[in-house]
Amino acid sequence: MDVLAQSAPLVVGGGIVAIGLIAALVFLGRSRRPETRTIRVIGVGGGGSNAVDHMLRAKTPGVDFIVCNTDAQALRESAAPQRLRIGDGVTHGLGTGGDPQVGQRAAEEDAERIARVLEGSDLVFVTAGLGGGTGSGAGPVVARIARKAGALTVGVVTKPFAFEGSGRTKIADNAAGELRANVDALITIPNDRVGEVVHADQPLVDAFAAVDEVLRASVQGLIDVVGSPGLINLDFADVRAVMQDGGPALIGIGRASGENRGVDAARQAMASPLLEASFRGARSILFNVAASTSVGFGEVTRAAAAIREAADPEANVIFGTSFNDELGDEVVVTLIAAGHDRTAAPARERAEITTNNLPLPAPADDSTATAVTEPRMRPDAKQTRRRGPDKRRREGGPTPANDPTGTLEDDLDIPSFLRRRSTGRPVRDLIREPRTT
Numbered sequence: 001m002d003v004l005a006q007s008a009p010l011v012v013g014g015g016i017v018a019i020g021l022i023a024a025l026v027f028l029g030r031s032r033r034p035e036t037r038t039i040r041v042i043g044v045g046g047g048g049s050n051a052v053d054h055m056l057r058a059k060t061p062g063v064d065f066i067v068c069n070t071d072a073q074a075l076r077e078s079a080a081p082q083r084l085r086i087g088d089g090v091t092h093g094l095g096t097g098g099d100p101q102v103g104q105r106a107a108e109e110d111a112e113r114i115a116r117v118l119e120g121s122d123l124v125f126v127t128a129g130l131g132g133g134t135g136s137g138a139g140p141v142v143a144r145i146a147r148k149a150g151a152l153t154v155g156v157v158t159k160p161f162a163f164e165g166s167g168r169t170k171i172a173d174n175a176a177g178e179l180r181a182n183v184d185a186l187i188t189i190p191n192d193r194v195g196e197v198v199h200a201d202q203p204l205v206d207a208f209a210a211v212d213e214v215l216r217a218s219v220q221g222l223i224d225v226v227g228s229p230g231l232i233n234l235d236f237a238d239v240r241a242v243m244q245d246g247g248p249a250l251i252g253i254g255r256a257s258g259e260n261r262g263v264d265a266a267r268q269a270m271a272s273p274l275l276e277a278s279f280r281g282a283r284s285i286l287f288n289v290a291a292s293t294s295v296g297f298g299e300v301t302r303a304a305a306a307i308r309e310a311a312d313p314e315a316n317v318i319f320g321t322s323f324n325d326e327l328g329d330e331v332v333v334t335l336i337a338a339g340h341d342r343t344a345a346p347a348r349e350r351a352e353i354t355t356n357n358l359p360l361p362a363p364a365d366d367s368t369a370t371a372v373t374e375p376r377m378r379p380d381a382k383q384t385r386r387r388g389p390d391k392r393r394r395e396g397g398p399t400p401a402n403d404p405t406g407t408l409e410d411d412l413d414i415p416s417f418l419r420r421r422s423t424g425r426p427v428r429d430l431i432r433e434p435r436t437t
Contacts (some may be wrong), residue, residue, distance in 0.1 A: 033058050042124065123152045161191045185338050287334065
């Protein structure tokens with residue numbers, strides 16, 4: 001029987017804390033490795049192929065990489081182990097000339113071959129640069145095929161710079177709409193926001209590397225959540241519950257050390273400046289707090305509260321904690337959010353943006369958190385999990401985010417005996433000390 005079925009849940013920001021559940025898990029030491037899942041990333045068109053090549057150079061593990069293009073020469077230049085040339089009867093091995101209708105016909109012509117390549121996938125990322133012909137036209141077709149095969153399908157795409165002209169912008173917007181209808185979740189990165197994360201005098205390759213790093217980190221973040229073994233895992237079913245039919249999505253990763261490391265990491269995870277979607281108003285949330293076993297209960301609680309307070313009050317929240325002593329003084333928060341309020345203010349308006357908390361270059365100060373750098377998790381990292389109330393997402397107006405600066409002592413939703421006893425205490429000490437009456 002699932003241990004979770006035998007004990008009350010730990011409700012983030014609520015009044016019930018299942019100390020009995022946590023203690024039982026610690027003392028029983030039950031370790032369950034997650035099921036092996038087939039995760040594939042398929043890059044469609046030139047932009048998608050570039051993103052896949054970046055992930056390959058970064059040695060992203062646990063993923064099958066595929067590139068899909070009409071352009072035979074571009075395919076030859078890719079490092080991907082699987083290269084699928086589509087639309088020979090339409091383009092004869094050439095590009096699409098920037099025409100998305102040609103890209104669409106090319107993918108439809110080879111729909112059966114695409115389906116065979118994606119067969120058996122549990123999770124498929126479709127990555128593309130929108131605004132051209134192949135990514136914009138073939139991308140939605142590839143996504144539809146993946147989803148029809150039963151895979152959880154996530155689109156990760158870029159939109160063109162404004163200076164590229166209104167024609168490409170219109171193509172990109174139309175393609176984004178088509179993709180949205182054919183994926184479970186869509187992560188969008190407007191290229192115009194690159195200027196917010198790199199200096200004007202930085203090399204152009206650094207600017208595009210920043211975009212590719214967000215794509216890579218989004219994929220890596222999901223892999224870490226799905227694939228990390230532990231006591232009780234945040235597993236694939238949890239990810240599906242959050243992202244399936246979720247629409248615009250955000251995957252954020254924050255890491256911080258120092259006095260306020262938990263809250264700092266949580267805020268960074270919520271505020272990646274390159275992403276189009278805002279965390280504010282998200283109605284489905286999965287997040288994991290990773291730290292060494294010396295992390296204080298109050299640190300974890302405040303990190304969770306910072307995320308919970310920024311979300312919709314009725315949000316379905318799935319919360320995991322993993323212990324990894326190799327992290328040392330660092331806390332890593334991985335967050336996946338979907339079901340966003342599309343009218344909410346963009347994340348970049350709610351966070352100070354500096355080059356220290358961005359993917360390029362490496363942070364100079366260890367106390368700063370990086371929004372898109374993946375956590376370095378050991379294969380044997382242990383996890384615990386809790387679920388929030390399984391409430392349906394509701395359509396509604398914008399939900400303003402509260403200022404998540406309160407302390408554990410100020411949070412009246414946390415039982416008083418925990419507020420009195422937990423400040424500055426390691427989680428393991430709190431778990432092992434019997435509750436007094």
